[in-house]
Amino acid sequence: MDIRQLRYFIAIAEEKQITAAAQRLHMAQPPLGQQLKGMEQELGVQLVMRTGKVLELTDAGQALYKHALLLTKLMEEAETEVKEIGIGMRGKLTVGVNTLSSSPLPQLLRAFKTRYPGVTYKIQQNESAQLLRLIRERSIELAIVRLPLELSDFEVLRLQSESFYFVTAKTSTAESHAFTYGDIQCYPLILPSTEGLGLYQSIIDQFTERGLQANVIGECSDIVTLLGWVSSGDGATIIPESILKLYRGYDVQSFAIADSQLTFATGLIWLKDRYLTKAALHFIELMEEIIGRERTVKEQED
Known part of the structure; x- marks a missing residue:
């Protein structure tokens, strides 16, 4: 039968x-x-x-x-x-994020969940180079990574860049409203990355280009641990603005860096000529909508 x-x-x-x-x-x-x-x-x-x-x-x-x-x-x-x-109403969305690029993800997932309530999620955190490998191995479909990277075989949707801030404990005697790297070199620094990785080197380069020496006393790629460490007063750090907004409640204070050319650029990536599920395609569409709205708001403000 x-x-x-x-x-x-x-x-x-x-x-x-x-x-x-x-x-x-x-x-x-x-x-x-x-x-x-x-x-x-x-x-x-x-x-x-x-x-x-x-x-x-x-x-x-x-x-x-x-x-x-x-x-x-x-x-x-x-x-x-x-x-x-x-059609993307159900299924699983698989997204990789690196340590810092995960800051916009909770809001994105909330918006996506409202639009596609039947989709489930697999969120995997790793360093950007490892995320590229995971995409190639089909463990994940998409990733939000820090730029620049060698991405010749990937499609890239660039997200909005943001500035870095100098962050100290509230108990610190720092009083300046805007620091220079010359000021910052006097503080013990805990960098939000590890030696050999792009972000670590980018921050060090800001000092080197000015003939300065960073006083690095530690490295920490876990943001919760990093902010807790800085809150204790043992050191200061340099992190993107979105991290400050996402991880509120720590006893820290932040300052603009007056002479910085360092910006935090991220992008949503996926492999070229690779089949994507409807869930992944819908997530890309949502990101494009959000970027478009942000661009319109910025143009109106300017």
Whole structure:
């Protein structure tokens, strides 16, 4: 038997007449009667008994009816789920983020969840180079990474750049409203990265280009630990503005860096010529909408 025959049998069981069942199924009566006879022959049991003009189910027919209802429901659910995944209403969104680029992600996911409530998520944090590897291995589809990177085989949707701020504990005696790197070199620094990675080197380069020496006493790629460490007064740090907004509640104070050319640029990336699920495509569309709105607001402010 197939799912079509089970649907035929459900109609016969519920209408209790071949004629009425055939009308419900929009088919002729003789072929439906032949389908019923074929099911009985295949199963080797009688499924219905005629009582006057009414068909009654036998015990075997009752059992088949019960299972037919369940199986057709499961089939309908499977068809619905597959179609919803195909149009992006369901499925799984897999996104990678590096330590700092995750700051805009919670707001993005909230907006995406409102629009596509049936989608589930896999969020994976790692260094940018590792995220590129995970995309190539198909462990994730998208990633938000810090730029610049070598991305010749990736599509890149650039997000809004932001400034870095000098951050100290509130107990610090720092009083300036805007620091220079010359001022900052006098403070013990805990960098939000580790030696050998792009962000670490970018911050060090700001000092080197000015003939200055950064007083680096520590490295920490975990933002929660970093801000807790700075709050204790053991050192200061340099981090993007969005991190300050996202991780409020720490006993820190922030200052603009007057002579900085360092900006925090991030981008949403995915591999070129690679199949993307509808969930991933919808996330890219959402990002493009948000970037467009931010650009419009900025132009109006200017």
